[in-house]
Amino acid sequence: xxxxxxxxxxxxxxxxxxxxxxxxxxxxxxxxxxxxxxxxxxxxxxxxxxxxxxxxxxxxxxxxxxxxxxxxxxxxxxxxxxxxxxxxxxxxxxxxxxxxxxxxxxxxxxxxxxxxxxxxxxxxxxxxxxxxxxxxxxxxxxxxxxxxxxxxxxxxxxxxxxxxxxxxxx
Amino acid sequence: xxxxxxxxxxxxxxxxxxxxxxxxxxxxxxxxxxxxxxxxxxxxxxxxxxxxxxxxxxxxxxxxxxxxxxxxxxxxxxxxxxxxxxxxxxxxxxxxxxxxxxxxxxxxxxx
Numbered sequence: 204x205x206x207x208x209x210x211x212x213x214x215x216x217x218x219x220x221x222x223x224x225x226x227x228x229x230x231x232x233x234x235x236x237x238x239x240x241x242x243x244x245x246x247x248x249x250x251x252x253x254x255x256x257x258x259x260x261x262x263x264x265x266x267x268x269x270x271x272x273x274x275x276x277x278x279x280x281x282x283x284x285x286x287x288x289x290x291x292x293x294x295x296x297x298x299x300x301x302x303x304x305x306x307x308x309x310x311x312x313x314x315x316x317x318x319x320x321x322x323x324x325x326x327x328x329x330x331x332x333x334x335x336x337x338x339x340x341x342x343x344x345x346x347x348x349x350x351x352x353x354x355x356x357x358x359x360x361x362x363x364x365x366x367x368x369x370x371x372x373x
Numbered sequence: 374x375x376x377x378x379x380x381x382x383x384x385x386x387x388x389x390x391x392x393x394x395x396x397x398x399x400x401x402x403x404x405x406x407x408x409x410x411x412x413x414x415x416x417x418x419x420x421x422x423x424x425x426x427x428x429x430x431x432x433x434x435x436x437x438x439x440x441x442x443x444x445x446x447x448x449x450x451x452x453x454x455x456x457x458x459x460x461x462x463x464x465x466x467x468x469x470x471x472x473x474x475x476x477x478x479x480x481x482x483x484x
Contacts, residue, residue: 214380218388225392225415229399234407241411244392248418255385255429260421260443260450267450272414272457279461280407283468288475294402295477301401308397312390316383323382326433335440342444354451361455368462371469 214254220247232293234280238273245269259336385426393419404475406467410460417453421446 220243227240245268252261295301343351392415399412428442468474471481 210380214384218384221388222391222395225395228411228415229395229403229408234405237408237411241414244415245418248422251385251388251422252425255425256432257425257428257440257443257446260425260446263447263450264421267454268414268418272454275457275461276407276411279464282465283407283474287473288405291404291475293404295404295475298402302398305394305398305401309394312394316387316390320383323430325381326430335443338440339443339447342440343447347444347448350448354448357455358451361458365458365462368459369465 210254213250217247217250217254220244221251232289234285234288235277238276238280241276242269242273245273256333257335259339382426382430385422389419389422389426392416392422404477406464406474406476406479409476410457410464413456413460414453417449417456421449424449 224240224244224247228237228244231237231240245264249261249264249269252258252264396412396415396419399415400409403409403412424442424446426442428440428446431439431442464474467479471478
């Protein structure tokens with residue numbers, strides 16, 4: 204059974220969009236450009252989720268990340284002044300040390316890859332299309348009921364915290 | 374050649390690792406707090422990609438649908454939403470006090 208050829212093409216296309224968008228996020232001076240590049244990265248990642256047979260997570264990614272969180276980011280960028288930050292330098296003083304630390308982390312990842320790339324045998328069982336959303340819902344409201352409630356509590360605390368932080372006088 | 378044309382789980386892991394490194398570079402080197410928060414979103418997305426890829430791999434190895442990785446990815450997205458809301462709230466409060474969004478000028482509690 205040969206895998207379809209289009210899978211390879213779409214994987215590399217989406218991966219290229221993700222990585223180029225990620226590079227733009229951390230190299231653009233204007234924060235609005237960074238936010239737009241991050242939106243492209245998130246949408247490409249939703250496509251990758253679709254390739255992994257996770258349509259519910261892909262939908263949540265588009266609605267919540269690209270639709271919710273990024274609108275919040277753009278809203279805050281509009282609130283703070285970006286003209287001043289365009290004239291200042293982009294990197295902080297310890298950027299050399301930070302880059303070296305990230306490089307060391309990358310070297311660690313590469314060594315892990317070289318050592319452990321044979322740890323994953325090729326799966327033999329063909330994966331059938333299952334009713335994905337139904338299964339995720341059953342897990343969320345069944346086995347993961349308690350973490351689900353904790354997540355709702357976390358969101359409540361986040362709402363209160365954001366209001367308390369951003370409000371001028373309580 | 375087969376390693377390049379046949380997409381295995383290793384491809385997804387390498388992609389997630391590259392995205393993670395990009396996020397770490399952004400957090401460690403940028404001054405703008407908004408961009409640092411966006412880099413944290415990149416890191417969380419890399420972790421999410423790993424979770425979903427391993428969920429898929431588990432299904433392919435063991436047959437019946439076991440979508441625990443996708444459920445965890447949804448929890449991580451929830452955490453990211455909470456983190457973004459509180460972080461941007463703190464950023465607005467800080468901007469109101471100091472008229473700047475630069476990370477190295479956050480030294481109110483330093484002596």
